[in-house]
Amino acid sequence: MTDVKAFLAEKASKTENALTEHFARWKDAPERLREAMEYSLFAGGKRLRPGLVLGAAEITGGNDERALPAACAVEMIHTYSLMHDDLPAMDDDDLRRGRPTSHKVYGEAMAILAGDALLTMAFEVASQSGDARVVAELAGAAGAEGMVGGQVIDLMSENEQLTVDELQRLHACKTGALIRASVRAGVLLGGGSEEALTRLTQYGEHIGLAFQIADDILNVTGTEAAMGKPVGSDEAHHKSTYPALLGLEKAKELADACVAQAIQTLEDFGDEAAHFRALAQYIVERDS
Amino acid sequence: MTDVKAFLAEKASKTENALTEHFARWKDAPERLREAMEYSLFAGGKRLRPGLVLGAAEITGGNDERALPAACAVEMIHTYSLMHDDLPAMDDDDLRRGRPTSHKVYGEAMAILAGDALLTMAFEVASQSGDARVVAELAGAAGAEGMVGGQVIDLMSENEQLTVDELQRLHACKTGALIRASVRAGVLLGGGSEEALTRLTQYGEHIGLAFQIADDILNVTGTEAAMGKPVGSDEAHHKSTYPALLGLEKAKELADACVAQAIQTLEDFGDEAAHFRALAQYIVERDS
Numbered sequence: 094m095t096d097v098k099a100f101l102a103e104k105a106s107k108t109e110n111a112l113t114e115h116f117a118r119w120k121d122a123p124e125r126l127r128e129a130m131e132y133s134l135f136a137g138g139k140r141l142r143p144g145l146v147l148g149a150a151e152i153t154g155g156n157d158e159r160a161l162p163a164a165c166a167v168e169m170i171h172t173y174s175l176m177h178d179d180l181p182a183m184d185d186d187d188l189r190r191g192r193p194t195s196h197k198v199y200g201e202a203m204a205i206l207a208g209d210a211l212l213t214m215a216f217e218v219a220s221q222s223g224d225a226r227v228v229a230e231l232a233g234a235a236g237a238e239g240m241v242g243g244q245v246i247d248l249m250s251e252n253e254q255l256t257v258d259e260l261q262r263l264h265a266c267k268t269g270a271l272i273r274a275s276v277r278a279g280v281l282l283g284g285g286s287e288e289a290l291t292r293l294t295q296y297g298e299h300i301g302l303a304f305q306i307a308d309d310i311l312n313v314t315g316t317e318a319a320m321g322k323p324v325g326s327d328e329a330h331h332k333s334t335y336p337a338l339l340g341l342e343k344a345k346e347l348a349d350a351c352v353a354q355a356i357q358t359l360e361d362f363g364d365e366a367a368h369f370r371a372l373a374q375y376i377v378e379r380d381s
Numbered sequence: 382m383t384d385v386k387a388f389l390a391e392k393a394s395k396t397e398n399a400l401t402e403h404f405a406r407w408k409d410a411p412e413r414l415r416e417a418m419e420y421s422l423f424a425g426g427k428r429l430r431p432g433l434v435l436g437a438a439e440i441t442g443g444n445d446e447r448a449l450p451a452a453c454a455v456e457m458i459h460t461y462s463l464m465h466d467d468l469p470a471m472d473d474d475d476l477r478r479g480r481p482t483s484h485k486v487y488g489e490a491m492a493i494l495a496g497d498a499l500l501t502m503a504f505e506v507a508s509q510s511g512d513a514r515v516v517a518e519l520a521g522a523a524g525a526e527g528m529v530g531g532q533v534i535d536l537m538s539e540n541e542q543l544t545v546d547e548l549q550r551l552h553a554c555k556t557g558a559l560i561r562a563s564v565r566a567g568v569l570l571g572g573g574s575e576e577a578l579t580r581l582t583q584y585g586e587h588i589g590l591a592f593q594i595a596d597d598i599l600n601v602t603g604t605e606a607a608m609g610k611p612v613g614s615d616e617a618h619h620k621s622t623y624p625a626l627l628g629l630e631k632a633k634e635l636a637d638a639c640v641a642q643a644i645q646t647l648e649d650f651g652d653e654a655a656h657f658r659a660l661a662q663y664i665v666e667r668d669s
Binding site: 122123127128137177182183205210221224225226232233235236241247342 | 407409410411413414415416424465468470471483486488489490491493494496497498500501502504505507508509510512514516517519520521523524526527529530533536537542589
């Protein structure tokens with residue numbers, strides 16, 4: 094097994110350097126706005142999605158330089174979505190990654206606007222890849238049929254018992270779509286074949302589901318110290334989760350099955366996909 | 382003088398048809414979300430910005446078909462910005478275009494999310510032009526150095542007396558940037574020369590300023606029936622405006638001077654720019 098943490102750390106560091114350079118370009122933005130954007134963006138996330146973009150580009154023969162704009166863009170989109178999800182009108186969360194949420198520090202208006210700005214600038218950055226397909230891919234995943242749609246379903250189904258199928262649809266939109274799009278953007282920028290795009294899209298779908306089930310499990314079994322936010326919040330919000338629907342053991346089995354399927358889709362690849370095999374495993378074994 | 386209202390109406394109708402087709406594609410979006418997006422998008426705006434995109438493309442030798450994705454995108458971005466500006470945490474407005482604002486009808490969470498979705502889908506639509514420069518142009522205008530930045534300055538300067546220069550910077554970001562970008566996107570998609578891009582960019586800047594001054598004037602002299610929202614709201618919000626800073630007469634003179642400068646920048650163009658000359662005039666003569 095490759096050292097997946099070292100792989101992620103290297104890609105995270107490259108992405109963070111590139112993000113810092115983008116912010117240095119945006120001199121005309123109001124200082125307070127930039128501060129709010131940076132507060133949430135540089136809060137020490139795992140940078141899983143940039144790792145998927147850069148990893149998928151590498152597997153398909155591309156390089157970091159060409160794929161970095163998309164890697165930055167997916168992390169900006171991910172961060173904006175957390176900021177808006179945390180708002181008082183949504184989940185009303187006070188803590189994220191061990192720190193007060195954006196609206197607690199900067200106020201509600203600025204948290205909305207800094208999120209809007211991150212989402213918008215994500216597409217400015219993505220466009221630097223010079224590939225309009227990448228913009229379409231990320232916007233499709235983030236929009237009404239993807240993340241925003243998932244958040245709407247999530248809000249509308251609070252206090253409702255969802256079936257496993259409904260829960261799967263919710264998460265395919267809310268978290269799965271951007272994970273899938275991260276992989277696909279990497280393949281597009283790596284110059285992968287149609288076959289590689291199909292395979293790696295499936296990989297992205299399987300790990301996306303595994304990721305969400307693992308997240309639900311961590312929300313029950315994790316520690317606040319490792320998670321940087323209160324555990325048990327899903328239950329407090331009366332949210333449907335995999336452990337609640339299936340029980341903890343069955344949920345773990347389902348997550349493991351997703352990982353196995355993800356690794357299975359990589360069988361036609363050689364050593365170049367070693368990191369992605371390890372990453373699939375890591376997704377269900379992480380403690381935060 | 383050409384019939385500028387007929388010109389705008391024709392471009393508005395084409396844009397609305399194209400927008401309707403895009404919505405028909407988004408079958409997987411939650412019904413309530415689509416409804417909220419459509420409620421604000423199809424509320425009978427003037428469609429000035431799509432008119433600028435399509436007009437600029439026409440002037441520089443392009444056609445509607447190629448420029449329509451960008452025309453749809455700017456209107457979606459414009460609409461999202463109105464929705465978020467109206468939120469309780471921002472301007473807390475109840476009425477827009479003669480109807481209750483989005484958060485009054487759909488609630489705050491949905492108004493935020495429908496705005497997010499319109500902004501996101503704008504880039505999906507813009508990417509269909511196949512030109513990453515257009516995405517960069519629109520995102521740059523909408524983002525931290527453009528519209529969002531302008532809204533931040535606006536919120537931070539409530540109850541403060543701005544100088545004319547500060548007011549100009551605020552509006553150059555908040556409304557000017559997207560008007561300018563609409564023209565530029567049209568030129569890029571029309572295949573205009575560098576010279577045409579420079580000239581028409583200046584045109585966009587002049588009419589953007591004229592538009593805002595006229596807006597401020599209408600907020601004082603307009604009627605609620607024509608405007609579809611309460612007049613005098615700027616004063617109620619203690620916002621700095623051109624009439625407040627310069628007096629009504631001087632503000633009108635400044636708007637007229639901007640129009641004259643806008644028309645001046647078109648001197649190297651022939652009949653193909655007739656609509657744009659009339660449009661500059663219309664911007665300060667409209668009653669809503």
